Amino acid sequence: MFKDREDAARRLATRLSHLRGKRPLILAVPRGAVPMGVILATELEGDLDLVLVRKLGAPGNPEYAVGAVDEAGHVYVNPDVTDWLEPAYLAREVERQRALLAARRAQYGAPQVDPAGRSVVVVDDGVATGATLIAALDAVRARRPAHVTVAVGVASPQAMERLRGHADAVVCALVPEDFHSVGQYYQEFGQVEDADVTEWLGAWHGPGR
Structure with a gap:
């Protein structure tokens, strides 16, 4: 179990440390994964943006x-x-x-970073069926990145099987056999609001970036 999304993001950053120095593009799936995307982009010295799916x-x-x-x-x-x-x-x-x-x-504003030719990490806090994240991965693929890694905190075994066909690499911190819901694997799993996302993006893309 994770303490919170920050804990999950730092565990994923450790497993993605080989990307540090390669300026990866971190694409977070709003809203829950955005705080995780901020941490990954910081830890891996990359860029941050969103991939929007519903x-x-x-x-x-x-x-x-x-x-x-x-x-x-x-x-x-x-x-x-x-x-x-x-x-x-x-x-x-x-x-x-x-x-x-x-x-x-x-x-949220227009996309800031073009993934074409980039090493991209698509991040989400957790995956139950995989449907939303697969749509996100397919959307990113259509923009011709060089390499796509999907990074998730927790996923069901069924979702993991589905994801493997839509990314070059799949990194997941927890794959419990008795998966029921994403929130059960976080001690703190508060709602992320649109205002939070806008604030994080504004700070990231502000002066000096």
């Missing part, structure tokens, strides 16, 4: 991810839901989440 919630259970969508409209759907997920519902959910992505991008 979970596609299941009918009647919005917390369960049936897939995810990125800013460009690319959609990933979990293979195990295609038999029962209605196309009409999926189309409505995609449009709803894309509208939220547009609003979030307007709040």
Whole structure:
């Protein structure tokens, strides 16, 4: 178990220490992974930015991810839901989440760093199904980075298997067999607010950067 997101980020930084000196680009998945991204970018002497994706919630259970969508409209759907997920519902959910992505991008500001040709680390605090993070990885891949590593605090074994097909390397601090939820592996797992993200990004991209 981690004490908090900072603890998870520092454990990941240790496992990614081979990237120090290579100026990696750390792309955090908002909102929870942003404080982790700040630590990784600092520890690895890299750059920091965001990759924006939104979970596609299941009918009647919005917390369960049936897939995810990125800013460009690319959609990933979990293979195990295609038999029962209605196309009409999926189309409505995609449009709803894309509208939220547009609003979030307007709040956070335009991307600051081009990942083309870069060594990129996509970071998240935890992964249950893998849908959101896979959409993030596919979005990053489309921009032609040289190498993509996914770094997560905790993941289910099923999510780990799915992630391996979408990144050059997968680094995860905890892969418990009895995984139930991301939050159960953090002693402190408070909500990260949009205002927090905006403040962290403003400080990172401010004068002197």
